[in-house]
Amino acid sequence: MSGDGISRRQFVTAGGAAMVAGLAGCSSTDGGGATTDTMSSADTVKIGVLEDQSGNFALNGTPKYRASMLAIEEINNDGGIGGREIEPVTRDPQSDNQRYQELTREFINEENVDALWAGYSSATREAIRPIINRNEQLYFYTTQYEGGVCDETTFAMGPTARQQLGSVLPYLREEFGPDIYIIAADYNFGQLSADWVRVLADENDANIVGEEFIPLSESSFGSVINNIQAAEPDFVMSMLVGANHASFYEQKASAGLDVPIGTSTAMAQGYEHKRLDPPAMANIYAGVNYMEEVPTESNAGDGGLVDRYYEKYPDEGEYVNEEAETNYFSTYMYKEAVEQAGTVEQPEVIEALESGISLGTERAPEAPEGETIELDGATHHVDHHMWVMRADDEHNVEAITDRKIPEQFLSETVGCDLREEDEQTQYTPVDYFEEAE
Amino acid sequence: MVNGLNLAFQFLDSFAFVVLAAAGLAVIFGIMGVINLAHGEFILFGAYATTKSVTALGLPLPVAMVVGSLLTAAFGVVVERTIISGFVPNWVGQKTVGRDLIEPLYDRLADSMVATFGLSLVMVQSARIVFGNSIDTVGTPFGNVAYGAFSYSTYRLVLAGVAIAVLVAAYYVFTRTTFGTRVRATMQDEQTARALGVDTGRTYMLTFGIGSGLAGLTGALFAPVLSMQPTLGDQFLIEAFVAVVVGGPSVVLGTALSGGVLGAVSATVTNLTDSTTFGRIALLVAAILALRFLPGGITGLVERVRARRQEATDGD
Numbered sequence: 041m042s043g044d045g046i047s048r049r050q051f052v053t054a055g056g057a058a059m060v061a062g063l064a065g066c067s068s069t070d071g072g073g074a075t076t077d078t079m080s081s082a083d084t085v086k087i088g089v090l091e092d093q094s095g096n097f098a099l100n101g102t103p104k105y106r107a108s109m110l111a112i113e114e115i116n117n118d119g120g121i122g123g124r125e126i127e128p129v130t131r132d133p134q135s136d137n138q139r140y141q142e143l144t145r146e147f148i149n150e151e152n153v154d155a156l157w158a159g160y161s162s163a164t165r166e167a168i169r170p171i172i173n174r175n176e177q178l179y180f181y182t183t184q185y186e187g188g189v190c191d192e193t194t195f196a197m198g199p200t201a202r203q204q205l206g207s208v209l210p211y212l213r214e215e216f217g218p219d220i221y222i223i224a225a226d227y228n229f230g231q232l233s234a235d236w237v238r239v240l241a242d243e244n245d246a247n248i249v250g251e252e253f254i255p256l257s258e259s260s261f262g263s264v265i266n267n268i269q270a271a272e273p274d275f276v277m278s279m280l281v282g283a284n285h286a287s288f289y290e291q292k293a294s295a296g297l298d299v300p301i302g303t304s305t306a307m308a309q310g311y312e313h314k315r316l317d318p319p320a321m322a323n324i325y326a327g328v329n330y331m332e333e334v335p336t337e338s339n340a341g342d343g344g345l346v347d348r349y350y351e352k353y354p355d356e357g358e359y360v361n362e363e364a365e366t367n368y369f370s371t372y373m374y375k376e377a378v379e380q381a382g383t384v385e386q387p388e389v390i391e392a393l394e395s396g397i398s399l400g401t402e403r404a405p406e407a408p409e410g411e412t413i414e415l416d417g418a419t420h421h422v423d424h425h426m427w428v429m430r431a432d433d434e435h436n437v438e439a440i441t442d443r444k445i446p447e448q449f450l451s452e453t454v455g456c457d458l459r460e461e462d463e464q465t466q467y468t469p470v471d472y473f474e475e476a477e
Numbered sequence: 478m479v480n481g482l483n484l485a486f487q488f489l490d491s492f493a494f495v496v497l498a499a500a501g502l503a504v505i506f507g508i509m510g511v512i513n514l515a516h517g518e519f520i521l522f523g524a525y526a527t528t529k530s531v532t533a534l535g536l537p538l539p540v541a542m543v544v545g546s547l548l549t550a551a552f553g554v555v556v557e558r559t560i561i562s563g564f565v566p567n568w569v570g571q572k573t574v575g576r577d578l579i580e581p582l583y584d585r586l587a588d589s590m591v592a593t594f595g596l597s598l599v600m601v602q603s604a605r606i607v608f609g610n611s612i613d614t615v616g617t618p619f620g621n622v623a624y625g626a627f628s629y630s631t632y633r634l635v636l637a638g639v640a641i642a643v644l645v646a647a648y649y650v651f652t653r654t655t656f657g658t659r660v661r662a663t664m665q666d667e668q669t670a671r672a673l674g675v676d677t678g679r680t681y682m683l684t685f686g687i688g689s690g691l692a693g694l695t696g697a698l699f700a701p702v703l704s705m706q707p708t709l710g711d712q713f714l715i716e717a718f719v720a721v722v723v724g725g726p727s728v729v730l731g732t733a734l735s736g737g738v739l740g741a742v743s744a745t746v747t748n749l750t751d752s753t754t755f756g757r758i759a760l761l762v763a764a765i766l767a768l769r770f771l772p773g774g775i776t777g778l779v780e781r782v783r784a785r786r787q788e789a790t791d792g793d
Contacts, residue, residue, distance in 0.1 A: 094602065099610040099706060226754060254753050259703060259712045262490045262633065263747045263756070266483045269627045283611075284712055286704035294617035294630040294702070315704065317616030357609055 084127040085120070085384050087112065087371070088153035090143055095135025097160040099283070100309050100363060104182065105130065106353050107364035108157055111371035113352070122379045129153055135160070137167040144168045148175045154384040155374055157182060157367060162229050166466075169194065173464050178386045180374070182366040184304065184329070186232035187449050188467040190419065190456035193390060197370040197415075198363065199329045199424045201236040203445045204304035207426035208327025209240045209277065211441055212302045217274030218246040221299075223264060223288075224279035226253035233279040233304060235469040235476035242475040249273050259284040261291045268297060275300040286312050289320040300325060307331065311359035313435040321431040325440070329424040330365035330409040333437040339365075339408035369407045373397045373415055376404050393417065394459050410442060418457040421447035484748050486629045489637035492740035496640040497699070498713040499720035499732050500647065501692030506721055507728035508664045508684050510584035511561060514593040516717055517710025518600035519689050523549040523696025525604060528705055531615045538615060542697035546690050553689020557682050560592055583667075583681060597710070604707040611706040618701065636698055640736070643691065648729045650687070660684055719764040725774020734775045739763060 089108045092101030112126045120126060129151050133140045140159060147153045148171070155178045159165050165181050172179045172193060179194045187200030209220075222237050224230035230253060241248055250271035252264060268276060278301050280288055289312055292301075300323050307313050308328040313321040330339075332346055339345050345368065349360045373393070378384055381392040393415060399405060400412030407413045410425030423446040431437050450456040454467045469476040502516045513519070527545030530536045536544065562581045582589040619631035651657040662670040663680045671677050695713065703709055720739060724731025742763045747756030771778050 094605060096708060098605065102610060252752060255757055257712060257715075258753050258757065260490060260494060261753075262487050262629065263483070263744075263751075263753060266480070266487070266627055266629075267751055270480070272626065283704050283706045283708060287702060290614065290617055290702055290704070291630060291633075294619075294621060294632060296621035296623060296628040296630075312704070315611050315613055317614050317701075320616070355609065357611070357613070 084125050085155075085378065086127050086129060086151065086153045087374075088147040088151060088156040088158070089128055089130045089367075090133050090140060090147070090156070090158035091130075091367075092135040092160055093132045095133075096282070097135040100183075100361060101135070101160050103359060103361045103364035104157075104160070104367045107349065107360065107368040108371060110349055110352050111368045114348070115371065115375055121375045121384075122382070124384075133158075133164075137164050140164050140168050141171060144171050148172075148177050154178070154386065155180065155389070157370070159183070160363070162186060163227070165189075166228075169464070176386065178390055180370050182370055183363050184309070184366075186229050186236070187421075187447070188232075188454075188469075189465075190450050190454065190458065190467060191464045192458055192462040193386070195370070195393060195415070195420045197373075197422055198366045199426065199445075200421065200447055200449065201233045201304060202240075202449050203329070203424055203426055203447060204327040205233065205236050205240055205277070205302075206327070206448075207441070207443065207445055208302040208304070208325050208428050209237065209246075210244050211327075211428050212275045212300060212325060213241075213244045213246045216300055219249045219272070219274045220246050221249055221268050221271050221273035221276045222251040222279075223268075223276060224251075224253055225281040225285060226255050227281075229281065230279050232468055235473075237277045237279075238475050239469055239473045242473075254280065254285065256282055257284060259287045261288045262295070264288070265292055265295045265297050268292075268299065273299060275302055277301075278303045279305055281305055283310070286310060286316070289324070290316055293320045293322065298323065302327065304328070307429065307431065307437070308362035311361060313431045313437055314357070314359055316435075318435045319433045321435055322433045324431050326429045326431075327426060328362050328429060329426055330362045331427070331429050331437060332360045333429060333439065334409060334427055335439050336406075336408060336410050338406040345408040365408050369399055369409075369413070372399060372405060393420075413444075416447060416451060418459055419447055419450040420458055421450060423447065480627065482624055483627060483629075484744060486634065487744040487748060488740050490633050490740075491743045492736045493633070493636040493640040495716050495720045495739050496644065496732055496736035497636070497695040498717040499724070499736070500643055501688045501690070501695065502717045503721050503724065503728045503732045504647070504691060505685055505688035507726060507731075508660055508688075509561075509681055510586065511582055511589040511685075512586050512593070513688070514590050514714075515556075515597035515600060516593075516692055517712075517714040518597045518604075519549055519553065519692035519710075520696040520699070520713050521600065521604060521707065521710040522552055523693030524700040524703070524705060524709060525608065525612065525696070526693070527697040527700045528612055528615055529608075532613050538618060538701070541615075542694070542700075545697035545700070546694040549693020549696065550686045550690030553692075554682055554686040556596065556689070557685035560596060561589070561685060562678065562681060581681075601707045601710070608707075611704070614703075614705050615701050630702075632701065639698060643694070644729055644733050647691075651729060656680075656683070716760075719760065723764055723767040723771075723774055725771070725776035725778070725780075727776035727780070730779075731774055731776040738775065 091105035092098050112128050116125050131143050133143055157180045160183050162185050176193055180197055182197045184198040187202055189196050220241055222234050224234045276299055302325045304327055307326045308331045346360055376397045377389050377392040381388040394417035396417045397415045398412055399407040413425055414423045426445045427442045428440045429437050430440050453472050505511050505513050523545045526548045527541045530541035530544045617632050621628045621630050659675045659680050663677045667677050720735045724735035739760055743756045743760045746759035747753055
């Protein structure tokens, strides 16, 4: 048994060495100018990027990965972080949470990354957060999500359900009327988002006339469409998720269901308006902080983010999705924080981040989603620039409204202040709002 | 709040989905004893081939569907010759070693599962590498039928018609043609069939081709209603297996009956509870009950009853 143990350990060591060697090869070709052989590791800032490039979330993860690489390349070309080059360490976790856990351990313990970007889904975040907490690792979670994570070393840079739904629901209530039908994916994200729709409906004087949770594996929506027709809502709030659920939009169009639909998930992440044949996405209103079509100078203008992205990755049929922008600007926020702290030591960088970092100021570049955005030091969330984006019959997307929406749940309702008290909790709306129950 | 027409349409929808998902799998499993875990990826092949024929080559949708099905059938024949029958390695083996190195995977359930599972992984990743994370879809044709406050996609009703046509065609091929007789002879007793002059290797190859073609047809038919990405085959696999298990050994009849039963269960429960989740649970519970009480599936029960009647009449 002990002999077996030794040989296995030798095997693992050898395999690990081979993997690290392979990775070094990868990052020096892929990382865009990050040559690692001439510089000792103390001279570089080591950023770990774990984003799905295969498996279920490849569609959403690939742009995230690419946007991180773009930001790193730009920062390196511009002289690095405080004169130090960024060395990206990346691997494909293949949309597999167990692989995420293994790679997170490896990146923290063996690669000693100075900061970690990882994960698309909330399930992934919750799978690796215990490892991150145990190691007090500085961690950026960059997907739009249900909200409520108050965690000392986690920075949730994407907008929350309250921000996304809070931008689109009031608009639809105003335009179309008070009766809402909810359809949502049947897992933690969908359930919590539906709770938020109920809270926001209450705040905006609207009623829920129907509600349905749909398993992620479902791709036939005949009965859902009939149920919506029977309830005759003024608009639908859709928090459907993933490739199977994308079929809903094609099917509701071919069934002739033309009620307006508000969403926090469609178009900005899986770019359904590019992939599906028109008019599947006609009359869909997305509440998002970013889409390729956001009409800011730093995004859609000449040499804006979209131009630079496609210059580096000219693949056809690609899309700079919501999370890509979040990966992109959060890398710049990290740069700001390190330069403010004057070190990559994680407690100091976290302290700098908590002092409140802004983009779009004199020092830092403008965020592609719009002018200035601020990191709220107390909650580790971002006061985002939020847009309501509408797709028409030909799937042209236009911006209808925009406004700054701060993260409100943790700051106002829960009272999370990570500068005062270290926590590692995820709060849910059910604990604070009667109407969410 | 059950609306009769809604229920009818949803039944037809579920029926079409179950039958089309299962048809190719049932043919390959029922006749060759090969469990094709790459069935979902054969559907993916058909869906991609059809969609690309429309978007890249500009073919009209119906033509593209035929092209998609035929390409999948051809691909199936290649898979049968190389992986399932081991024809190519055998041929190499005969040249170099002088004897058969590789046994075909016919009637080796577990082995065929492992081999085709591997194939499915290769196919999904290949689709991702070649075509990226998604391809553009083609729109759903035909518009909708409206009735009162409700409406339903006409195309989904057409699918139900096609599902029935597929069953009729399969029934005809396997029971009314010489090829069908050879297939059934091979299925019942391969050695005797071969002794009587049936080219069983060719029969297997064509059967696998037909099964693959049916999977390709399913992909082609669903291409306009689904989001095109490399894992789209997954959503068919469970329904297909459940349908084959519930249907039992008689390929065509079993698929038709299980499509009817499962479609009715799923549509009724979904309608009564207003919840797709419960419809799905009911479908799987029906499968569990079928496995528990009808180990041979619906057609197994039919055959048992028929055998018992036969005994009774023989006794007279």
